Amino acid sequence: MEINTIINILKNELDAYRLNHSINVMEMAESLAKHYGADVHKARLAGILHDCGKNYQGDEAREYIKKIGYIADEVEIRQPKLLHGIIGENLAREKYRVADEEVLGAIRWHTTGKVGMTLLEKIIYVADYIEPLRSFEGIENMRRIAFEDIEKCIVYCSESTIKFILKKGVLLHKNTVDTRNYSLMIIRDRNEKY
Numbered sequence: 001m002e003i004n005t006i007i008n009i010l011k012n013e014l015d016a017y018r019l020n021h022s023i024n025v026m027e028m029a030e031s032l033a034k035h036y037g038a039d040v041h042k043a044r045l046a047g048i049l050h051d052c053g054k055n056y057q058g059d060e061a062r063e064y065i066k067k068i069g070y071i072a073d074e075v076e077i078r079q080p081k082l083l084h085g086i087i088g089e090n091l092a093r094e095k096y097r098v099a100d101e102e103v104l105g106a107i108r109w110h111t112t113g114k115v116g117m118t119l120l121e122k123i124i125y126v127a128d129y130i131e132p133l134r135s136f137e138g139i140e141n142m143r144r145i146a147f148e149d150i151e152k153c154i155v156y157c158s159e160s161t162i163k164f165i166l167k168k169g170v171l172l173h174k175n176t177v178d179t180r181n182y183s184l185m186i187i188r189d190r191n192e193k194y
């Protein structure tokens with residue numbers, strides 16, 4: 001499906017903020033893909049679709065994943081916002097006719113990240129965090145680091161998520177911790193300080 005066609009469909013699926021955010025993530029992902037030598041089209045496609053499952057919340061999200069046979073863990077069941085990547089991947093496959101596994105993986109893992117992400121998965125994870133609509137303390141620094149060292153940026157993003165989750169007092173998914181530790185180990189293995 002053409003990206004313009006997807007945007008036209010998403011106009012009816014997402015609220016204005018989420019649509020603008022998705023367009024921004026698409027553009028940020030394009031810049032990062034150019035910078036790091038990833039596939040620009042795949043980056044744009046994954047960027048525009050990464051939150052396409054965001055409308056499914058609460059019980060709707062729980063029912064959706066049951067329908068597709070995904071076995072959610074206890075944290076995902078109690079914190080169903082965590083499921084929108086899984087739902088998004090399924091919608092991308094079924095509704096938006098995306099067959100590319102790399103694009104589908106980037107949509108699936110964008111919320112928590114995971115151990116051993118591909119370059120495209122890293123790009124979408126980071127682009128989601130630093131797109132222009134995002135504003136929080138330290139964001140300018142994070143945007144700069146995204147283009148200097150994506151691995152370090154992943155550590156910053158996951159730490160920022162962890163701090164946010166702790167402040168909110170909600171459940172923290174282990175994949176976020178794994179994502180942080182894994183990127184930190186990569187950095188340490190390069191004998192660099194973080």
Ligand SMILES: [Fe+2]
Nearest residue numbers: 050051110111
């Ligand atoms: Fe998301």
Ligand SMILES: [Fe+2]
Nearest residue numbers: 021050051128
């Ligand atoms: Fe997002």
